[in-house]
Amino acid sequence: MRAHVRTVVVLALAVGLVALFLYNVDLWGVLTNIARARPEWLALSVMTMFLNLAIRSLRWRFLLEPLGKPTFANAFRATAVGVAASSILPARAGEVIRPYFLARQSRHAPGDQKRMTATGAFATIILERLLDVVTVLVLLASYVFIFGRELGRTNPTVFAGLKWAGGMAAAGSIAALGVLFVLAGDPGRLGRAMARLEQVMPSTLAGLIARIAEKFAQGLGAIRRPGHLIGALLWSFPLWLSIAVGIWAVAVAFRFPVPFTGSFLLIALLTLGVTVPTPGAVGGFHEAFRIGATMFYGAPDEAAVGAAIVLHLFSFVPGLVLGLTAMRRLADQEQGHTA
Numbered sequence: 001m002r003a004h005v006r007t008v009v010v011l012a013l014a015v016g017l018v019a020l021f022l023y024n025v026d027l028w029g030v031l032t033n034i035a036r037a038r039p040e041w042l043a044l045s046v047m048t049m050f051l052n053l054a055i056r057s058l059r060w061r062f063l064l065e066p067l068g069k070p071t072f073a074n075a076f077r078a079t080a081v082g083v084a085a086s087s088i089l090p091a092r093a094g095e096v097i098r099p100y101f102l103a104r105q106s107r108h109a110p111g112d113q114k115r116m117t118a119t120g121a122f123a124t125i126i127l128e129r130l131l132d133v134v135t136v137l138v139l140l141a142s143y144v145f146i147f148g149r150e151l152g153r154t155n156p157t158v159f160a161g162l163k164w165a166g167g168m169a170a171a172g173s174i175a176a177l178g179v180l181f182v183l184a185g186d187p188g189r190l191g192r193a194m195a196r197l198e199q200v201m202p203s204t205l206a207g208l209i210a211r212i213a214e215k216f217a218q219g220l221g222a223i224r225r226p227g228h229l230i231g232a233l234l235w236s237f238p239l240w241l242s243i244a245v246g247i248w249a250v251a252v253a254f255r256f257p258v259p260f261t262g263s264f265l266l267i268a269l270l271t272l273g274v275t276v277p278t279p280g281a282v283g284g285f286h287e288a289f290r291i292g293a294t295m296f297y298g299a300p301d302e303a304a305v306g307a308a309i310v311l312h313l314f315s316f317v318p319g320l321v322l323g324l325t326a327m328r329r330l331a332d333q334e335q336g337h338t339a
Contacts, residue, residue, distance in 0.1 A: 017276065017283025021290060021305065029302035033254060034310060041253035042310065048246035049318045053079055055242060059131075059235035063124040065228070068116050070102060077326035078102035084323025087316040091277035095125050105330060127232075135236040136271050139244070139264040147261035151296065162265075243267060247311065254307040256299045266292045285312050 057076040064070060070078075082098030099121030106116035144151075144162055244263040247270070251258040258266070266289065273288025274281040289308040293299035299307070 013276065013278055013283070015283075017278065017287055021283060021286045021308070025305050026302050030306045030309070033300075033303040033306040037250075037253040037306070037310065038255075039253075041249045042314075045246045045249035045253070045311070045314050046318065048242050048249065049314050051242050052239060052246070053083070053319060053322070055235065055239040059232055059239060060124065060128065062228075062235060063127060063232050064102075064116070064121060067120045067124075068106070070106065070116060074102060074105045077322075077329070078105065080319050080322035081326050082323070083316065083319025084321075084327070087280040087320045090279050092274070092281075095129075096122065099125060101327075101330070104334075131233055131236045132240070133271075134233065135240045136268055138237075139240060140268040143261055143264040147259070148265065151265075162268075240267065246314065250307050250311045250314070251293065251297075251299075253310075254299070254303050256293055256297050256303070256307070258293070258297050262297065265296060280312070280316050282312075285315075 053076065057072060057079045060079060061070060061072060061075040064075070078098050078101045081101045082094035084094065085097040086092045086094030100118045102121050103116050103118040140162070244260070244267055247266050248258060248260050248263040251263070251266075269288045269292040270285060273284040273286075276284030278284060286305070286308040289311060290301070290304045293304040293307060294301055
């Protein structure tokens with residue numbers, strides 16, 4: 001029953017956000033703006049989406065090294081499956097499915113490769129999200145304090161709010177990294193702590209929880225190597241700069257007066273928008289982009305709505321197609337092994 005209620009709430013939230021997004025908007029004007037968008041810039045944006053998947057896969061493979069070294073192809077396919085799942089399921093469910101899919105693929109890896117566990121791989125997903133937050137905050141800070149000072153003069157209230165929100169998010173991400181560092185320092189410690197649950201629950205269940213907790217801590221192995229963690233953070237900057245190029249290219253295609261560094265601000269707003277737990281971030285993504293384009297860069301409302309729709313399609317459709325292809329491939333592979 002709870003699952004049905006949650007589904008209704010998520011769908012209602014998505015419908016409400018879409019209604020807000022399209023409220024008092026001339027849909028014919030939206031279609032006209034989409035038709036008039038510059039195709040060469042749209043093509044550039046689509047290309048960056050495939051590049052994003054490749055860089056994200058390379059970074060994930062780098063973080064997974066303490067657990068084993070999956071091939072780039074396996075990491076890429078699992079990443080695409082994660083994007084595909086998040087585009088049709090709520091609450092970014094793809095982030096849970098991605099490590100599970102990678103673990104399934106590892107069953108068919110060559111015998112000299114270390115078997116990947118879904119629990120350990122999931123820990124690297126959490127680390128990835130923290131690295132993403134840190135990178136987005138650095139880009140936002142560069143815009144606020146270096147490239148976007150004019151915004152502080154034209155809209156000081158909003159500018160002050162950006163500084164406050166960025167500072168709070170930075171403090172939270174640093175605290176979370178500290179907690180993960182402590183957990184990763186001794187993976188066995190977390191397992192032993194969870195084993196004490198035997199005092200309040202059956203020993204079999206307590207032992208299972210302890211083993212899962214230990215595997216999770218092992219997945220944070222990159223934190224125990226400062227050089228490895230810095231390397232993963234360095235991978236994050238080309239990833240998010242590529243995402244910035246994709247966003248900026250759509251803005252240019254729709255003739256918005258957005259400088260390239262202005263995409264750093266749009267990235268921060270979109271990062272907030274995709275936290276809304278709707279399938280494919282529908283509604284939250286669109287409204288975040290529309291607010292950023294109209295409020296900060298004076299884009300016409302119909303053009304901003306059209307650009308948001310196009311950018312959302314570019315952000316999810318390539319991963320959806322590749323992810324479905326990867327799932328089909330794994331299904332055929334497993335069917336061949338059982339035949």
